[in-house]
Amino acid sequence: MTWKAARGEPSCPDDHVFRGQQGPWTAQAIQQLVKKHLKALGLYENEKSVHALRHSYAVEYYRQEKDLRGLQKQLGHASIQTTQIYADVTAEDIQKQIRGLWG
Structure with a gap:
């Protein structure tokens, strides 16, 4: 702006x-x-859309910030349950957490 x-x-x-x-x-x-x-850019796949970019942003924002309420505000969701869809834990996150257990 x-x-x-x-x-x-x-x-x-x-x-x-x-x-x-x-x-x-x-x-x-x-x-x-x-x-x-x-x-x-050679990145188009059928069924990919602006919403897919929005989803990718939301997942990455949550992975980095762990701020579900902030993400809810950014996405304009009335319900935090809707925003929780983007807060799903990835296999990569789980592996990183497990490796962290044994230093």
């Missing part, structure tokens, strides 16, 4: 982050743009 403000663009918390010449971008426009760039 600081970047937008420096360029004279609306930057209040309620303003849209992505705007085109005809107004705010739609969710569908953002999804198509992400899909296009994933394909260009």
